[in-house]
Structures are given as structure tokens and as C-alpha cells.
Amino acid sequence: MNLTLKVWRQKKTADKGGFKTYKISGISADMSFLEMLDVLNEDLSDKGEDPVHFDHDCREGICGSCSLYINGQPHGPHQTTTCQLHMRSFKDGDTITIEPWRANAFPIIKDLVVDRSAFDRIIQSGGYVSVNTGGVPDANEIPIPKVIADESFDSATCIGCGACVAACKNASAMLFVSAKISQLALLPQGKVEKRGRAEKMVAQMDAEGFGACTNTGACSAECPKEIKQSNIARMNREYFSASVSTEEV
């Protein structure tokens, strides 16, 4: 199929950037979206033009590197990662607009590549159970009801891609933060530190410049791993109970 691509090009963070239009032909329906961009980049390189830079790595939907805003939706029209989006979702003659994630907390590095290190700093602020290697009890000494383990797992599947932030009109990171808080708050191992964790992670999220949540649910609707909005409710409860608690955390 033949396509018209409107791609965001920006040399570096400080530059203004803008759209550039490219025509591309000979795209097969079996290609992934990123393989289509590979074809574009080979074309550009042949012509001596700088290839379009974008983040990608595993190309199987799990590493969370890929991050394109396609026709106004993070990761494109389906609830999946861009690497798992295939060209059979488009038609011959389509015009496709490709942008980077847009959020103050995710500055653009080049073209479609953004800096998501804010997510790492949020995890560093409390997204863990404070245990050292060694000296832990036998794994089966902590029985966990299957439904709880499954629910915790559902939250734990977040890949940290940032689509929730990109989808949100406020660029809020609440879905990401709440997924980690929920995973750990549900498990006995994580309960010990749950209050301090909620407070510290929320504080770091605010410090990074992410926006507030107004419950539109766009984050969850666009999340490639279908992280539920109920995580945000749980986070708010954890945060609230931490703020009214007199216990030391």
C-alpha cells in the first residue's frame, strides 16, 4: 500500500521542531508499524537524509520502549504497543500523523524520542519492598490467596511506556504510579511500607511536573496492558489513609 506520513522532526530538545511529510510505497499489511518506519528510514538514508529517530527495542510488546502518538492516539488505533500494531490496521492511501509523547515531564530528545527518566525517579522514591538479598523466608511461608496474587499481577504488568501520560489531557502519571502502589499494597510483603510508599511516590510524581487526575479514564482506555482505573482509586485510598495516620512510616 501507499501512504503519506506526517512525522514530527526535531533536532534536539531546545529546537522548535515541526511536521515533515513523506510519501512511502510498497508497504505490506504484514509489516509492523515500526517495520514500516524502518522502510522509511532506509529510504531516507539512501537519499542522504537523517533517519527518523524513535525508541524501540524488544518489538514484542513488553519492554515499553516504543512510544508513538499515532493519529492522535498513543500507540495508534488498538489497545496495544506500537511494535505490535500491524499495517493491516491501515488502508492504502491513508495519511498517518506520527508525534512523540507530549508532556512537560517527558522532554523531547530528538524527533520521536522522549526522556522518560521521571518514571525511574518515581520508582526510586518508593516503588519497592525494602529487602536485601539473602535472609528472606522460604517462598511458601507467605501464602497469598490466588485472587489477591492475580489482582496484584494485573497491576504489575505495567510496562512503563508512558502512554497513560500521553493520553491524559493533564499529562497525569497516576495510572503508572498507582499500578506500582497497588501491586505492592495488595501483597503481604508490600503492606509493611505501604503508607510511606504512597506518600513518597505521590510527592515525587508531583515534583516531576505531571498533572492531576480528573477521572476521564483516557489513561486506562489507551493502556496497552489494560491497567485498570481502579488502581488510581486504591492509590488515593492509600494516600489518604497515610495522610491521616499518626503512625510513623
Next chain:
Amino acid sequence: MKLNSKIPSGPLSEKWTSHKFNVKLVNPANKRKYEIIVVGTGLAGASAAASLAELGYNVKAFCFQDSPRRAHSIAAQGGINAAKNYQNDGDSVFRLFYDTIKGGDYRSREANVYRLAQVSVNIIDQCVAQGVPFAREYGGLLANRSFGGAQVSRTFYARGQTGQQLLLGAYSALSRQVANGKVKLYPRTEMMDVVVVDGKARGIVTRNLITGAIESHSAHAVLLCTGGYGNVFFLSTNAMGSNVTAAWRAHKKGAFFSNPCYTQIHPTCIPVSGDHQSKLTLMSESLRNDGRVWVPKTVEIAEKLRKREIAPKDIKEEDRDYYLETKYPSFGNLVPRDVASRNAKHVCDEGRGVNETGEAVFLDFRDAILRDGEDAVRGKYGNLFDMYEKITGENPYKTPMMIYPAVHYTMGGLWVDYNLMTSVPGLYALGEANFSDHGANRLGASALMQGLADGYFVAPYTVGDYLAGLSYDKVPEDHSEFRKAEEEVKSRVKQLLEINGSKTVDYFHKKLGKIMWNHCGMARNAAGLTKAKEMIQALKGEFWSDVKVLGTGEELNLSLEKAHRVADFLELGELMVDDALHRNESCGGHFRDEYQTPEGEALRDDENFAYVAAWEYLGEGKDEALHKEALVFENVKLTQRSYK
């Protein structure tokens, strides 16, 4: 130089315990005087960096990805083995050890593998304590499954995302140490060279992938946890960025490279659909627990399938060849990976492949759905079926999946002793980057086990033993060896940018991949390997005179990054071919056409080849020197692997 594996004396089961007692300790107050560099933040790197920092060492952790959480360990699906024997089905440390040695076709070290089996039980405890949500039974205890040809259920799993959950666990431990100020992270940073001063590894030179800055980092020890080199084949299940550069640069600085020809070709991947393909996707081999592998009995029927004149469901039961079940009645569809892959290639070479390219076999769930119902099958494999449908556009509940083998893992890697130290003092290799535990073939669910064993439970002891004998002084970063290494990296960047040829980096990578796949892939022979060596040398010449790398060295430049990596793959490819050519036997993932049993199984030559090949770099354009570490088996009897 004689290789000293430093395997402790004493009975197998007591070696590690006595070694832990005998290693030197660093006083807790002195640990903070040492600095350790960890390159790579996958399971091995993240677990090592976190554990060493917890002990009190200062750690610098490097990764080329934008976050340590994205290392390719994240993509492992199936599970992690541990000899817990929670299922009361006869498992034990010795059985896991035995299965791993046998599965590796008797080409790994007994002592290392036994230690791996011993610490496997601690890994599960550790991960659970971190909050890794493993699958559980209704009673609240951990669930297990049998996996990858094991006859006991010892595999712990988190749906089809075990690697993700384990890596996020290690990443959380790492993040905690970043917050504690004990680990400094360097994401989007690529290691370009190891710096050796007075025979010891004393640091690395890196390239900041955003700014292009070439920087030196001095330390007391360097740990390479940089994964495998499967991307030498261009198409593999590895991530696009996975590369051999760190290990290869270390090799050129004196670290021996072992058994490079041992490559694992995984049997259950989605077949190649066209030339545009950039990577291959693995379907967890847990699918083989319920899926039945087959092709049509005759070439005629297969041809009709390929032309789409008939559909799979039109083929009668008596016209189907469930070749694994027929040939290996006791293991059936669960034979180890190398055996399953070779047989798939064999039936496709006969002309019985089932897709348009002729390179695919069926993995059919029809009988499992009839027996257990579609819901039960969905419960077990739902996410894998969805993934398959997303990629291929076909519904595997209705029509059989199509699969074909693809490069997945490399058993070879940097030579290390029992302490995981390479032949360069102070330089360690952990996880897939070393050669140590899987012999010539890795069993399913063992890679995660090894990465975490090395990082959580081995390196923290053995690195301390080395540091205890070292002064606190660091080599200054303006030392002449650092300066020299920086200049070399800068001139290489300049050289690549100045060639300004006519062909893209991918052109060369794809070409190299085809040479490796055709001549050094699932089956090799002397004639093909000899030819491949010439082809690689020619391609290398062409690369350095005609590659086109656009942009500058002072910015984010993906083609420059790739050019560095492909240049190293070209050199590694040649060594893989040399290694495959010299090993005149078949074992595990290394199958030489000339050496097979009358039934077509791998034929080992234990008398002449029961050794680890360790290659020493001697300089540009020179053949590498082969060193041999004899493998001594005192606790297992070497047998012909049989899965009949």
C-alpha cells in the same frame, strides 16, 4: 597460558559451601572504599548491582536503554526453574543439576552447574520477598509447571511474563539502592571499551548516546552483564539493541571467548513473513505442553497447503505426521529445544513445510480444546494466543498455529572461572554474557535462573574475594590507558562517519545474518563453514569501505550506534565459524552434518572434544589462538542423549 577454572576441591555438594567459607571478606567499613562498574541492567546486571550496593560497595550501573527496566530479560516468557520440590514429584538439587548437565550435552562444568542448582531455591525466596507476583494455587502457595522437556514440575512462572516480573523485581531492588545513593545510574550509555592497567581491569570508556560524549570511568572491578550475541543472525528473538560490543571489546583486551558456536535455535517462534522482517517473536514453549506438532505426511499435500488450495482442517488424521510423537514416544512434543528445532528443519527440508515460504510446521491445539474446552486453553495460554493473532492475523483457536525455529539464546560467551572472573583479572562476566552453565544447549526456564544466580548469589561473594586483595586507590581517569582508549573510540567514530559509502548499516547486518543462518545455523558442515568464513571476510572489507553512516558523532545517532555494533558482529561471526569448524562433533545446539548417528541425532566425540574452547585474540587479521579447558565428569556418566 593455562586456563585455571579455580574449581574448589572436595565433594560436589560441598564445593560452594566450602568456597564461600574460604573466600576473603572485605570489612564492612571498607566496602565503601571500593567502586564497581556493572554494565547491563538485565537480570544479571540489576541483581548484581543491587546486591553489591546492599553490601556497601559503590556501584555505577550502565545500560544503553533509556531505563534499566527495559533490558531484554524483560521479554522472557515461560518461567524460572528451582529445585524446591514443592510438588513432591522427585525433584532435588541433584536432579536439576543432572538434567542441566545432560541437557547441555555434557559440555558444561559440573561444579558451576551444581552451584546453580543449589542457589536456585534461594532465588525464588528472594523474588517472592520483593513482591514478584508468581502464579499461585487456590491454597495460596506457589504453583509450578513442567517446562521444556523436564519430567518434574519445577518451573515457577508469572503467566507468560515471568522475565518481566523478575526483572521488575531486580529493577526495584536496584532503584532502592539508587535512592540510597549507593548506585549511580547511566542510562542511554554504551560501553565502548574496557581499560586494563597493569594486567587488571580498571574501568571502562563509554559513549553517551544522547550527546555523543566519550567518557572514562575508573573502578576496582568491572562486571559485564551484557547478554548474548544472537543478533549476529540479524533475525532473532533478541531485542533490536541487543549486541556483543561490550563482550567483544573485552575479548580484544584479553578476555577469552568460549564456545561461540553454541547457539540455541528455539523451536516455537512465529515464522518469517517477508524481507521487511526486523525481528522474530517467540511463542513460549509452554505451548508444547498441550499443542501437537505436525506436518502433512506427503509433499503433495504440503504443496496444496502452501498454495492455499486446502486448509489445515481439510487434512485427514491419517495424512498427518505427528513426527515428534512418533519419533520420541516418551518425550513426544516436549523434547528439548535443539531436538525439536532440528526435526522441524528436517521435515521442511523434505518439502513438507506448511506456509508459503515452506518454512513452518503446525502447532495444533485442536485436541486440547476438544479435551479441556476452549476456556481452559484460554486460561493457560490466552495472552500467547492473542499475541499470535495480533502478529499473524490468524485465530489459533480455529486454525493451528504455524511455528518455525529462530535464534534465541547463545550458550557461548566470555570464558569465566568458578568465580565468574574472565581471563582478565578484575573483569567478570555474568548471565548470558558468560559461557558457564548451559554447555552446548540450554534447557527452558534456565536462563532466568542463571542470570539471577550469578547476580544475587555468586558475584557478591566472589567479587569481594578479589577486592579484598586490592588497594583502595583508583587509577585516575586521566591515566594514559584511559586516554588511549578514549582516543581509539573517537577515531573509530570518526572513521565510521567518514566512509560515507553507498550502503546502509542494515544492508550489511542483513547480509551477515543470512550467511550465519545458512552456514552456521541449525546445521553446519565443513564446506559451508569454510565458504562462510570467506564471505564474512569479504563483507567486512566491504563494510569498512562502503558503509553509509549519516549525521554526526555529537548527537543521538541511531545509525552510528548500529554501525559500531555491526562492525563487532562481523568480527564475532568469523570466530563463530572458526569455532564451529574446529569442533568436529555434534553436540546440543552445534550440529555438524558430518557427525550424526544413523537416526540423525547429534553424535558427540567425548574422547576428543570434551573440553571448553577458549579463544584468545592475537591482533587484527590474525587467527585466534585456541585454549582448551578439559571438562572432568566425576558425578555423572556421559551417555548418548536419548529422548525416545
